[in-house]
Amino acid sequence: MKRRIIIAFAFFIVSARLLEARALFTFKEAGMGGYGGPQFRATLINDKFALFGGGPANILLTPSLCVGLDWMAPEGDAGGLDFYYGGPRMDYIFFPRSWFHLSIGSMVGAGWFSYQDPDVAGDTARSSWCFAAEPELMASFNILNHERIGIGASYRLIAGSRDIAGLDESGLSGPSVFLKLMYGVYDPGLEPEEKGFIFTGAGSRQFTLLAGRPSMLTGGGTRLFINNKLYIGVGGLTTIIGPRIGNNTLGMMFGGIWSEYVFNPHSLFEFSAGGIAGMGGGGTFNEVTGEESISPMLLADPSLYMSLNVTEFLKLTLGAGYRACYLINEVAGLEPMELSGPTLLVQLRLGGFQ
Structure with missing residues (x-):
């Protein structure tokens, strides 16, 4: 009986603290921030234009160093190709407290792709897993305190895949240019302006x-x-x-x-x-x-x-x-x-x- 009373009292205290909390995890108290948002990449697959969308989710360990996760998926008609890749990433941001920033970073992870020829009726989809890495260089600009826009270039490296209908590692690898919209808390040490x-x-x-x-x-x-x-x-x-x-x-x-x-x-x-x-x-x-x-x-x-x-x-x-x-x-x-x-x-x- 006494144990039940203690458990019930502990549950009541925890529930009350959660109801008073504004967030499940508070990074600001630890001096950390974070951000994320959509990205759009124009690239070449087997020398043909393709558009990918996705988005990173990053935690800022310091105003300059961040770690997180990234993923990409095809946007629109990719000519019978489905190609998804992503994994953990790390970035270093130069001039973090300026209105203009440069950053270098890379995603290292895995991918999966399948191909079904749209011009062949009843063609069976074939698929393969692969290793994926994508180093990049980006320039970004502050829009307001919590919003940034970035443009940059990257190179997608694919390895360990099977050759499917002429799609090999070299055909899946290639350069990209990208646009990122980023929303978040970049420097918790700075008090935000009250804009409403x-x-x-x-x-x-x-x-x-x-x-x-x-x-x-x-x-x-x-x-x-x-x-x-x-x-x-x-x-x-x-x-x-x-x-x-x-x-x-x-x-x-x-x-x-x-x-x-x-x-x-x-x-x-x-x-x-x-x-x-x-x-x-x-x-x-x-x-x-x-x-x-x-x-x-x-x-x-x-x-x-x-x-x-x-x-x-x-x-x-x-x-x-x-x-x-x-x-x-x-x-x-x-x-x-x-x-x-x-x-x-x-x-x-x-x-x-x-």
Whole structure:
């Protein structure tokens, strides 16, 4: 009985401390910061242009030295190629307290790729694992206290892969140029200016139904966060896993104004409501003939959110809602509202929140 009372009392104390906390982990007290955000890389795969997207998540051990994780994935049509790679990274930042910064760094990790010839009906996908490393040089500039933009160049080194349909290590290796948007806390030793707003970024995965079948979308956005209560900006999502109906694969992409209101700011768990309202396109792609049937569409995607403040610069958000779509033009086999459906969302939000 006495043990139960002690356990219950300890649970009460821990619960009370968590309710008072603003974040699960506080790096500022340890003199550390962190940042992350989207990146876009233009590169060559087998001497053909390709676009990759992804994003690092870094912890600043000092204003100059950071460690973290990085990942990359193809954006858009890559001609039958799926290529994902990532791993731990380290960067050193020169002139960390200036408005202009230079940095050198590298990701060292692993990758996976598969290839299915889009011009051969019924071609079977072949895949292979590989070693991946990507050293880079970047110049970055302060936008505000918690926001930076960076441009740079890198070289992707691939080794240990199998030769698949003419794709070998040399074809997968190659130079890149990139753009990074970075949100976070860069120097916790400096007091931030009180501006009443910050820029924030987010990366999203949405699990939903298209024509009543399971699907997954990916995307994100950039928004102003005003007085710790109101988000306003732009965002969007695009299908990465679409359902098949016969020889047709369903897909959609959309974007628009993304707004949200936070009911209880400065809490460990924050509750909010908002969503995206805008336009996009949706329809079918026939994998045998290669024909597309796509219509513009109007869209509203409201959701309720719960966010966990993991650190001063990172929130983990879960959301649930309903996406209402209306196809403006006729698409064979689809009703005008058939791309509507319930949604579940997992999201990482980055910025100098506290």
